[in-house]
Amino acid sequence: MSVLGIDLWTLVIVLVVFAFAVGFLGALAGLGGGEIINPVLYLVFGVPFGFSTGASSVSVMGTSTAASAEYVRARVPDIRVASLLQAVKVPGAIGGAALTVYLVRLGWTPVLLIVLGLVLGLTVPLYVIARHEEDPRPETSGKPDRITQELGLKGNYFDQSRKKVLPYRAKHSAWTMLVMIPSGLVTGLFGIGGGVLNILGMDRIMGLPMKVSSATSNFMNGLAVMSSAGVLFAGGLVIPQLAAPLAIGCVTGAYTGSRFFPRFHNQQIRWVFIALLMVFSVWTLYKGVVTL
Amino acid sequence: MNADQGDACVIPNDPTFTKKSYDQMADALLYGFLGFLLLAVIGVIVGVYKEGYLSFNTILKQNPRSEYWTVPQYFGYLFGGGANAFILMGIAFMVAATLSRTIITTVYFFKGGERVLGTVTVLVMIMLVGCLLLARYW
Numbered sequence: 001m002s003v004l005g006i007d008l009w010t011l012v013i014v015l016v017v018f019a020f021a022v023g024f025l026g027a028l029a030g031l032g033g034g035e036i037i038n039p040v041l042y043l044v045f046g047v048p049f050g051f052s053t054g055a056s057s058v059s060v061m062g063t064s065t066a067a068s069a070e071y072v073r074a075r076v077p078d079i080r081v082a083s084l085l086q087a088v089k090v091p092g093a094i095g096g097a098a099l100t101v102y103l104v105r106l107g108w109t110p111v112l113l114i115v116l117g118l119v120l121g122l123t124v125p126l127y128v129i130a131r132h133e134e135d136p137r138p139e140t141s142g143k144p145d146r147i148t149q150e151l152g153l154k155g156n157y158f159d160q161s162r163k164k165v166l167p168y169r170a171k172h173s174a175w176t177m178l179v180m181i182p183s184g185l186v187t188g189l190f191g192i193g194g195g196v197l198n199i200l201g202m203d204r205i206m207g208l209p210m211k212v213s214s215a216t217s218n219f220m221n222g223l224a225v226m227s228s229a230g231v232l233f234a235g236g237l238v239i240p241q242l243a244a245p246l247a248i249g250c251v252t253g254a255y256t257g258s259r260f261f262p263r264f265h266n267q268q269i270r271w272v273f274i275a276l277l278m279v280f281s282v283w284t285l286y287k288g289v290v291t292l
Numbered sequence: 293m294n295a296d297q298g299d300a301c302v303i304p305n306d307p308t309f310t311k312k313s314y315d316q317m318a319d320a321l322l323y324g325f326l327g328f329l330l331l332a333v334i335g336v337i338v339g340v341y342k343e344g345y346l347s348f349n350t351i352l353k354q355n356p357r358s359e360y361w362t363v364p365q366y367f368g369y370l371f372g373g374g375a376n377a378f379i380l381m382g383i384a385f386m387v388a389a390t391l392s393r394t395i396i397t398t399v400y401f402f403k404g405g406e407r408v409l410g411t412v413t414v415l416v417m418i419m420l421v422g423c424l425l426l427a428r429y430w
Contacts, residue, residue, distance in 0.1 A: 008340050058383060062328060065386050069321035072393075075314045079397055080409055087412045094423050151409055155306065222321075222390045223416065227423045229383075240379035241339050244332040251329065 015045075015242075016249040023063060023253025029273040032221070033250045034060045034192030035123060036273075039116065039280040043287065047242065049112060050104035054238035055246050057097075057191030057229040062247035063254045064193065064222040068215075070258070076215035078155050078208065081170060084147075085201070086220040088177045089194075090227050092184020097228035100189050101235030113288030116190050120281035124274055126196045129204075147173040157212050168209055176201040188228040193221045308404025317393040324389020331382030339375030391420070 018040070022033040034056045041052035071077050103112055144153075153170035170176075179201035183194035198217035202208045208216070232238050305311070369377035394417055401410030 012336055012340055061383075061386055061390075062325070065321050065325045065328070065389055068393075069318050069325055072314055072321060073318035075309075075311070079309055080406075083397060083401070083409050083413050083416075087416050090416050090419055094419065152406070223394060223420065226387055226390050227420050230387075230420075230423045240335065240376040240383070244336050244339075244379040244382070248329065248332050248336065251325070 012245045015245040019059060019246040019249025020253035020256075021249075023250035023255075024257040025253075025269060025273065026063075026250075027067075027254040027257030028269045031127070031273055032060055032063055032193035032195050033254070034190070035120060036276055036280065037246060037250065038190050038192060039120065039284050041242075041246075042113075043280065043283055049109045050100065050232075050235075050237040051239050051242060053100055053189075053191040054229070054232040055191070055243040057187075057225050057232055058238060058243035059247045059250040060187075060191060060193045061222060061225045061229055062251040064218050064225060066251045066255055067218045067258065068222055071215040071218060074158075076157055076211060077219040078153070078170075078212055078216050079219075080151060080153055080155075081202065081206070081208065082216045082220040084151060084153070084173065085177060085180045085198075085216075086223050088180040089184035089187065089198075089220060089224045092181050093188040093224040093228040094184075094231055096185040096188020096190075097231035097235075098188070099185075101231065101237060104235070104237065110288045110292040112189065113284050113291070115288075117281050117283075117285030117288055119186050119190065119192075120277050120284060123196050124277050124281070126200050127270075127274060127277070129200075144169060144171050145173055153206075155212070157209060159209075159211075166209070168207070168212065170206045170208060172205045172207070176206045179205065184224055187221070187224050188231070191225070191228065191232070193217070193225065195221065308400055308406055313396065313400045317396050320389050320392035320396065324386045324392070327385030327389075328382040331378050331385065335375045335378030335382060338373055338378060342373060342375060387424075391417070394420075 019033065019037065022036045022040075026033045026036070037059055038052050038056040041047040041055060042049050045052075047055070068077070100112065103109070147153075148170050151173070153173060154168065156165045156167050158164075159166045179197055183197035183201070186192060186197070187194045195214075195217050198221070199210075199213045202213035202216060203210055206213075229238060366377060366380070368374075370381065394413060398410055398413040398417070401407075401413060
């Protein structure tokens with residue numbers, strides 16, 4: 001099913017509305033839009049796979065820039081943790097994007113589709129096991145490793161529910177850095193933020209509070225997606241007139257969702273996102289296998 | 293630890309990253325985002341009005357890599373009302389914002405005596421610049 005034959009006005013409006021909905025729901029569910037935008041562009045809109053990846057990466061860059069501006073002003077992201085982890089994630093993203101350009105040129109799109117289907121499928125259980133509530137751990141829990149101690153990876157954040165500043169301290173930094181390798185690769189390969197992997201690393205392994213993990217993930221995603229978008233652009237996979245309406249819709253949707261509807265954070269929206277991820281995982285896998 | 297006076301959240305001050313440093317980063321990101329939004333909207337409107345007769349299939353046949361490869365060509369498209377030129381300029385705003393906040397981070401790391409993280413951030417920026425040069429010459 002392809003809608004590429006319709007006139008440009010209609011298509012632009014459809015793209016903006018679609019991206020707004022994804023950005024809006026993503027903000028409420030605590031996920032970026034890349035995981036939905038890329039498969040929908042390919043499967044529903046009929047956009048060639050490499051172009052859908054380029055457009056998705058620009059959308060994620062827009063969402064990350066807009067959201068980070070808000071979070072940074074509130075001093076939520078941990079700049080030290082972000083600086084350490086992005087040193088691993090950025091090369092992964094550059095490598096992933098270069099691989100996408102190479103495989104698209106070789107005509108190995110079905111392989112990319114199968115991998116995307118598996119990544120989306122894997123995202124579901126990771127998203128389910130991730131904590132979605134603020135549950136600050138005591139500062140003394142867990143023994144910090146050498147990297148954590150040397151770099152002083154600890155900080156404070158303001159907990160809204162308790163109305164007080166809570167301290168935290170990171171641990172297992174080396175293991176978390178390892179998680180950033182696949183996170184960077186999927187960012188580059190598919191133009192998605194890899195937020196689920198980021199948060200898994202920072203929340204589950206590093207032991208940072210959920211709010212700090214989420215904001216730090218957003219903060220460092222900007223740099224990783226920017227580098228992968230540069231490679232994708234070099235490879236001719238970023239079509240500006242496709243990327244712009246998506247980025248506009250996604251950014252305004254995410255802004256509206258996070259700014260005006262914070263009380264709508266609920267389990268039902270997360271289940272809608274999980275259902276969508278499962279559908280697109282199976283659909284993408286199927287498309288990859290039949291076109292192999 | 294001392295606290296920022298007048299800050300509603302009263303987050304204890306970090307010796308390296310003060311409230312001022314966070315505000316500088318937030319401003320850079322905000323201006324980048326607003327610049328992108330403005331130019332992207334102009335680009336989309338220009339694109340629809342100037343190229344609205346095209347089907348999207350025609351747009352997908354463009355090769356952005358060759359079309360905007362030289363600076364004079366790029367500005368030619370921009371001043372000629374080229375939709376893609378506006379959108380790419382918007383994306384460049386976001387890139388500049390992200391690079392600015394990374395430079396600010398690096399400066400504060402070195403000012404705060406955190407040389408390891410400062411060096412790591414410099415290395416990431418070198419990688420990024422390499423990546424952007426790759427985008428230009430690949």
